[in-house]
Amino acid sequence: IYDRIFAFAVRTAKFIEKLPRTMTITEYKAQLIRSSSSIGANMAEADGTLTRKDFANKIGIARRESRESRYWLELIKNVADLKDSCLQDELGWLLKESREIMLILSAIIKNTRANL
Numbered sequence: 556i557y558d559r560i561f562a563f564a565v566r567t568a569k570f571i572e573k574l575p576r577t578m579t580i581t582e583y584k585a586q587l588i589r590s591s592s593s594i595g596a597n598m599a600e601a602d603g604t605l606t607r608k609d610f611a612n613k614i615g616i617a618r619r620e621s622r623e624s625r626y627w628l629e630l631i632k633n634v635a636d637l638k639d640s641c642l643q644d645e646l647g648w649l650l651k652e653s654r655e656i657m658l659i660l661s662a663i664i665k666n667t668r669a670n671l
Contacts, residue, residue, distance in 0.1 A: 559656060559659075560595045560598055563624075563649070566652075567588065567649055568591075568592075570642070570649060571587060571588055577635075580635055587624060590620045590624040590627060591624045593616075594624065611668050614660055617660055618660040618661060625653040625654060625657065628650050628653060
């Protein structure tokens with residue numbers, strides 16, 4: 556999961572660089588870069604926790620950040636005029652990957668809490 560989260564953050568950053576430079580999109584991009592990179596940062600923090608409860612809480616934060624990333628991606632999808640099919644394809648991949656990451660993190664939380 557760590558490699559997927561890292562790849563998601565990198566691909567999101569590269570996608571953001573190619574988006575149109577409008578005032579609205581600029582605001583969305585700033586929010587998206589923070590939330591997408593925060594997923595991995597919270598996973599790294601989870602690895603350093605001392606208790607399962609704290610681990611589950613940090614993974615929960617990472618899951619919320621993946622949900623937030625999906626929200627910003629959806630806004631970009633509905634606001635940006637993406638004429639480039641490569642950008643459209645990349646946006647589709649990012650939306651799918653953010654959902655899958657969220658589901659994986661949900662499963663990790665469920666399994667961790669079941670073993671408390």
